[in-house]
Amino acid sequence: MGDEGNPQTPRRTTRASLSSTPNPKSSTGKLKSCNLLPLTIHDLAYGDESISFNDLISSLPGRRAQIIELLHLLGPLDSPMFPVFLYGGASTGKTSSILQTFKHLKRPFVYCSCITCYNPRILFESVLNQLLLHRRNESNRYSSTKRCERPSDFVNLLQEALHNVVDSLKGNVEKSSSKKSVGRARGEMVYLVFDNLELAREWDKSSNILPFLFKLYDILKMPEVGLIFLSNASPDTYYSDTGYVEPVPVYFPDYTEDELRQILMKNPKNPKLYSSFLGVVLRPFCRVTRRVDELLTAFSSLYQIYCEPLDDLGIVPNEDMKRKLFSHLQPHIGPSLNETFKVESRLSSEASANTNKWKGIAKKVGVSESSNEIDFHMSACAKYLLICAFLASRNPATLDASMFDSTGGSNNKKRKRSSEKSKEKKEIAEQELLLKGPGTFPLERLLAIFQCIVSVSECLPDEEARGDGGLEGESWTNGLLSDVLLELSSLCNANFISKGGSCPLEGANRYRSMVSEAMALKVAKSLKFPLAKGTVATVSNERID
Numbered sequence: 001m002g003d004e005g006n007p008q009t010p011r012r013t014t015r016a017s018l019s020s021t022p023n024p025k026s027s028t029g030k031l032k033s034c035n036l037l038p039l040t041i042h043d044l045a046y047g048d049e050s051i052s053f054n055d056l057i058s059s060l061p062g063r064r065a066q067i068i069e070l071l072h073l074l075g076p077l078d079s080p081m082f083p084v085f086l087y088g089g090a091s092t093g094k095t096s097s098i099l100q101t102f103k104h105l106k107r108p109f110v111y112c113s114c115i116t117c118y119n120p121r122i123l124f125e126s127v128l129n130q131l132l133l134h135r136r137n138e139s140n141r142y143s144s145t146k147r148c149e150r151p152s153d154f155v156n157l158l159q160e161a162l163h164n165v166v167d168s169l170k171g172n173v174e175k176s177s178s179k180k181s182v183g184r185a186r187g188e189m190v191y192l193v194f195d196n197l198e199l200a201r202e203w204d205k206s207s208n209i210l211p212f213l214f215k216l217y218d219i220l221k222m223p224e225v226g227l228i229f230l231s232n233a234s235p236d237t238y239y240s241d242t243g244y245v246e247p248v249p250v251y252f253p254d255y256t257e258d259e260l261r262q263i264l265m266k267n268p269k270n271p272k273l274y275s276s277f278l279g280v281v282l283r284p285f286c287r288v289t290r291r292v293d294e295l296l297t298a299f300s301s302l303y304q305i306y307c308e309p310l311d312d313l314g315i316v317p318n319e320d321m322k323r324k325l326f327s328h329l330q331p332h333i334g335p336s337l338n339e340t341f342k343v344e345s346r347l348s349s350e351a352s353a354n355t356n357k358w359k360g361i362a363k364k365v366g367v368s369e370s371s372n373e374i375d376f377h378m379s380a381c382a383k384y385l386l387i388c389a390f391l392a393s394r395n396p397a398t399l400d401a402s403m404f405d406s407t408g409g410s411n412n413k414k415r416k417r418s419s420e421k422s423k424e425k426k427e428i429a430e431q432e433l434l435l436k437g438p439g440t441f442p443l444e445r446l447l448a449i450f451q452c453i454v455s456v457s458e459c460l461p462d463e464e465a466r467g468d469g470g471l472e473g474e475s476w477t478n479g480l481l482s483d484v485l486l487e488l489s490s491l492c493n494a495n496f497i498s499k500g501g502s503c504p505l506e507g508a509n510r511y512r513s514m515v516s517e518a519m520a521l522k523v524a525k526s527l528k529f530p531l532a533k534g535t536v537a538t539v540s541n542e543r544i545d
């Protein structure tokens, strides 16, 4: 049961092996290091056999568009390419997409992640080890084939190694033209893939490693070499000076709830049972994180709990059984959400530690409102907080109760009766607000709106369960407060929300939303949050989902 819903992807093993051994890509995880056969040029390709285009697409639900774009940029066999920059939030499938794409194409490549290659020397040496088909092992005391610390040395050694590889590939193409090419690397090009590039920014403040890597294309001047960069920070955060060809960006957006369902439903042993489990947990968790790895971690233990009342794990649950399983699981959802939320907000506040980056993005977003997508990563929690701040700034506090009542809009009838007068009042309020600009609000109001919006009681399967209090209880609120404050402070640093001086009467600090309506709508759209367009922000009558 532990592997229920766990999509089979090569990433973790691949990444670990890719960085620790020079040439790990022989397929199915059977590394040549196990039997110590010498590496050959064919080991620069990934896997013994290639996978079909259809298998490639179906192995990564939700990434069809990105993979097609990537294939387009890589071009047909042996076509030169401009450097490419894949970016998007953590766990959006960048690494998996690139590795699976190379498995499909069966072209030779070198892969280095800045997680395991954590300084320039290790990165340079890892690239060279792979190109020179050198395996670090006990017999050579795990040493690299070349010691290389300086970029200038790296360039010389790299050029030499690349020429050798390209020559071998050319020879290989000639030899293999008549033979069957199973297990052989295809083409005469070699690609260098640098993953988790955002980490290289922290290596050494005075280091020029990033401009150096981006300049490699100009320095090498080798049409047979393709450069691919992967990062979970957007391109704006890199190219401060433009003395080089900027890589072509490919954006990997966060997964939608539907895409996450498809990913998680890839290999469950009992699809019906797992699907009913996802029906309960996926929506609330999506509000906290859309990271596949975090969801998998949280769901693997929750699913075990969900199945505890069952004797037969092959059962197709009926409605009664689903209710029973849900009641059994319910007390565990809140704490697990809290745990996931804590990890997510810690990670996202670490990611946003560089506030200049955020400020740059905020500025950019302010001017490029034509696009319908937000082109940077923000945790789901930060997005909700941003919307809450927007609503608090645009609406008078008097509207809060009607917008966020706990009945989720079931009092609509009552409201409609007195609608004429309130419509008039609302219009006057709208005009006033338009003149005043976004208003300020105290922290308590923001938190109250946040709690109403993030409250997951509505995801419960029926009214009865909702009556139990859902997840709105104390444990939910208490555990989250410090994390929400952390996110809020990141949003303030990034100037999405401004923190004003304290009010002389109330004594507490007041906040103001700094984002435009267009930006708020984009953020809401990315969460499928029903924020309605209009002068005064409203939550549309649909239920929030």
Ligand SMILES: Nc1ncnc2c1ncn2[C@@H]1O[C@H](COP(=O)(O)OP(=O)(O)OP(=O)(O)O)[C@@H](O)[C@H]1O
Residues within 6 Å of the ligand: 007, 008, 009, 010, 011, 012, 059, 060, 061, 062, 063, 088, 089, 090, 091, 092, 093, 094, 095, 096, 097, 196, 231, 232, 263, 292, 293
């Ligand atoms: N579309 C998908 N289908 C199946 N599994 C996926 C998909 N997207 C991501 N995953 C899984 O999520 C995990 C993270 O994916 P991956 O490493 O490819 O993301 P990433 O964008 O490179 O993340 P990071 O920026 O943290 O390096 C992996 O275990 C991967 O198998």
